[in-house]
Amino acid sequence: MRGMQARARPAWAVALMCAVAFGGCKKNESTEAAGAQDAGQASATPAPAAKDAGTVAVADTRTPFAFKDVTISRTTDNKVKLTYTLENHGAKRARGYSCLTLHDKDGYELANVTLGPISLKGGESDGFEDIQSVDTTVWDEARTVLLYAGTKWSCYASDSGDTLVSEMRHLDLTGKPVPAGTAAPRQPPAAEDGVAVFELTELGLSQESPSSPVVVTFNVKNKSASRMNASVCLRLYDSAEATGGIDEAASDNFSLAQGATKTVSSELTLDDDKSWNSTVLLRAYASTYGCASSARTAVSNVVELRKPAEIHTPVDDAAVPEGIEGGEGYEPEDPVDEPERAADGVSDGQ
Secondary structure, three states: OOOOEEEEEOHHHHHHHHHHOOOOOOOOOOOOOEEEOOEEEEEOOOOOOOOOEOOOOOOOOOOOEEEEEEEEEOOOEEEEEEEEEEEEEEOOEEEEEEEEEEEEHHHHHHEEEEEEEEOOOOOEEEEEEEEEEEEHHHHHHHOOEEEEOOOOOOHHOOHHHHEEEEEOOEEOOOOOOOOOOOOOEEOOOOOOOOOOEEEEEEEEEEEOOOOOOOOEEEEEEEOOOOOEEEEEEEEOOOOOOOOOOOOEEOOEEEOOOOOOEEEEEEEEOOOOOOOOOOOOOEEEEOOOHHHHHHHHHEEEEEEEEEOOOOOOOOHHHOOOOOOOOOOOOOOOOOOOOOOEOOOOOOOOHH
């Protein structure tokens, strides 16, 4: 049985490999070795097996894994729990990752989650339990899921071809096979590079404490005629005149139906966290491929924001003086006025 952990993948990876949804794979994780938490952290813990580990008939096959006795439920803390029996019908040991994608009523993919690593000897079977954070807005729109195994650490790259090592099981939200006539799973159409199908507004940065990560929050509207998936890339500059960025970070992936608007909040991970202290200006835009695409191919308006003075490189908890996080003796600094935003979402004084 599994007693391991997985997380959601970075949003740009999702969009890059399959144009996904939220919190974008498993994702994830570490996006990251097991990763897609774009959204959340997945945990996989041993569960009572649906049946004792046993043996199954074996044969030479490129898809040795089979999922049996699947149950899916929503936990009281808004996570999704899956229990299932996994069988290896191959003649030798097989390894991979359990993957889950969520789909809306029209079959469009909302999110891709990496549940965790799997490994069984040929002819073996065993029981697994995976608990994964799935954004409430994604779960509320989901109507079916695909459960399958892939060989890539990111499930974004494991849903087809030689990377697929099981049959795909199309299930309802309880784990039962979907009824006849259910919309087949499919990817949302990709936005054309340079065409602004999304509108970004109310972009802001926050940091709960000196040791906390920086969080971006923004409103995004889908102006297209169909569901679209994307993420927001933020590029950091050390002056308002700079043409080359010093670092970058992508938000979690988001998925919006035609005409829908939502507020997205996402922790930002830079290549070098020290870049926050040098940053003066940020430029943000939606992209199908995260920060792998430049602003010239943005699928939204480009928003500029001067970095608020209170945003800085996160420090280790051990380096934070007593009281600085709001305890006794803590006195907050005077608030810093942020520049007013113009109607198009671009800060004045950029």
